[in-house]
Amino acid sequence: MEEHKKRILLVEDDPNFGTVLKDYLMMNDYEVTHAKNGMEGFEKFKKDDFDLCILDVMMPYKDGFTLAKEIREKNTDVPIIFLTAKTMKEDVLKGYKVGADDYLNKPFDSEVLLMKIKAIIQRKATETISDSKQFEFKIGRFDLNSKLRFLKFDGGDPVKLSPKENELLRLLALHENDLMPRELALTKIWRDDNYFTSRSMDVYIAKLRKYLKPDDKVEILNIHGEGFRLVVNS
Amino acid sequence: MEEHKKRILLVEDDPNFGTVLKDYLMMNDYEVTHAKNGMEGFEKFKKDDFDLCILDVMMPYKDGFTLAKEIREKNTDVPIIFLTAKTMKEDVLKGYKVGADDYLNKPFDSEVLLMKIKAIIQRKATETISDSKQFEFKIGRFDLNSKLRFLKFDGGDPVKLSPKENELLRLLALHENDLMPRELALTKIWRDDNYFTSRSMDVYIAKLRKYLKPDDKVEILNIHGEGFRLVVNS
DNA sequence: CATTTTTGTTAATGTAAGGTTAAAAGACGA
DNA sequence: TCGTCTTTTAACCTTACATTAACAAAAATG
The missing domain is CATH 3.40.50.2300 (Response regulator)
Known part of the structure; x- marks a missing residue:
């Protein structure tokens, strides 16, 4: 066995x-x-x-x-x-x-x-059968390489992501189209769930939204009181 | 939060x-x-x-x-x-x-x-990995996704539901065609059963009825003094 | 039938959560 | 230690939600 x-x-x-x-x-x-x-x-x-x-x-x-x-x-x-x-x-x-x-x-x-x-x-x-193995994601027209921490749009020049930006986007990608609970990100990435870490996370969501703007089919939606949802519209 | x-x-x-x-x-x-x-x-x-x-x-x-x-x-x-x-x-x-x-x-x-x-x-x-089964309901021509908190009519644009709207509709759906006792909703959702929470619940029932209007085969009936019943007529 | 209780519905209010930007504080390598 | 990158905190504003009030209509009660 x-x-x-x-x-x-x-x-x-x-x-x-x-x-x-x-x-x-x-x-x-x-x-x-x-x-x-x-x-x-x-x-x-x-x-x-x-x-x-x-x-x-x-x-x-x-x-x-x-x-x-x-x-x-x-x-x-x-x-x-x-x-x-x-x-x-x-x-x-x-x-x-x-x-x-x-x-x-x-x-x-x-x-x-x-x-x-x-x-x-x-x-x-x-x-979860080690999601730790997954480091590369296709998000609409973006490519996220979360091992090297960069995001490419249409295969163009890669944008560097900070550690937190990277981890948060990765978590969202792992839950693409599905709910990514606030709590999950806070405990996994920030290792603490309080008012300030929560606000900090919101700041990062805003940053990610900016990065993702070039593809208008990709968006990060909020589910009030629950978390966020990375959706890729077709 | x-x-x-x-x-x-x-x-x-x-x-x-x-x-x-x-x-x-x-x-x-x-x-x-x-x-x-x-x-x-x-x-x-x-x-x-x-x-x-x-x-x-x-x-x-x-x-x-x-x-x-x-x-x-x-x-x-x-x-x-x-x-x-x-x-x-x-x-x-x-x-x-x-x-x-x-x-x-x-x-x-x-x-x-x-x-x-x-x-x-x-x-x-x-x-706790998402078992989506528990969270998806078909109500007449509606689809309720109570994890992502939205209600779709005929596969159209999803309408967002607030947490309470969502939970209440979900409880009703779980008891489809059957009595959903007032007390149950109040204790499960509001965690308190008094005059005010009861009135609050009535307000939510009114909201849900509005959402469900597009399908005239779906209605929420009141059973006086007992609770509500979500019926889907065929 | 008059009265009380319960429910239907809309609107107003207060609070909490989220969006966003900027400044402050940390971290880290040169 | 300085400068740069990253993260947190603050501030201000908008939206989302839940509750309560108010009044109307049904339903029950006796």
Whole structure:
């Protein structure tokens, strides 16, 4: 049934603890890549596809949060678990802001970690058959390449999109002709849903509308109180 | 923006702690139903739709796990967070087995709880993939798309519906040719049944009748003192 | 039949959400 | 540190919505 072992990227600077944890996870049928610091962690992340990242927060050179941010830029979906020192509540909150899926206070119980890993991986598996793979869209007479972040009209000169512009347009494109709930964009892109992020999103909608003006068959409609809808009229 | 506040079922037997927590959550813009034990919790769960359940593990009459199992039988999707006593690792593991989404050791930090709630609710939101079936209705020569909130006559130009118009028409459509009790609409849509909401509903019925005028085979009949009936004559 | 209750309908009002532009604040590399 | 790009916040305006009031018409009540 199971095609391949789940791959975990473990970034932990303490060599003893790291090795023990790695062995423990491998004993439990995970394929583990162990990086000794944030730098190395990011290098390894770029080289491979992982099903889960476990990041220590406190590390020399590059801490877990910075690493998480870099990882998130490459991949918005991969689950991240932070290992934080006990009592460091700030770390926990900061972790969630960066888009963590969970955290564990050190020292933690290994069985609990295992449960969390299982729960998270299973959860992600049921989530939309990774829309993460889709980066190129045809939107009316436009071509959106959301990996390189540009938008071309009629194959002409590409317009550069900022990260947020890009992600928002991509989300809209993924839901073409359908509702793209406000909440979805806010939680996925802004990672927070409040008055200000919501207004910020409206600003970006205005920007996108400007970009899309050249093709009058393409428009972004609002569904009051729900979200937006990218429609391509024929 | 406010689509509607997220609803939380809080089941906690300690009256002091429960009340404080409830108030805290309400201050943070959640709608909270507080049950004092497992029994009551299940009763309340059956009566309403919740976006999240927070269950204390240790409770008289019916503990959190048993309650969670019952809830899972009714609803496989609603997120559950357990509140467990510190150090009770067994509880944590058991919780995950019952299908918990997360747990918190008591005493916990309220901000952390808030983050977890946010994270879990938004996670569920992204999982919920649109099953368009539930949202599309044929009413005589009309097509109602209650997800995108529009009503089309003979495939012509769609008329936009407001949220209340939409929900009301959808409820009527779900009961096509049958009685749609006043009380049902008021409790489901207005979440309150009093003179004013009732009058408000009448106003919406008038609006819907206007929209439906183009097809003289479609009408909304009143059943005095009972409710309304959407009929499609052949 | 007179009276009360419920419903039909239109219009007015107040509030919230969204559209848009510009300025302020952050982020980041040179 | 400066300049540039990006994002957020502010401001102002428009539109969308829901509620309430007001008055008319049916339906029930007795």
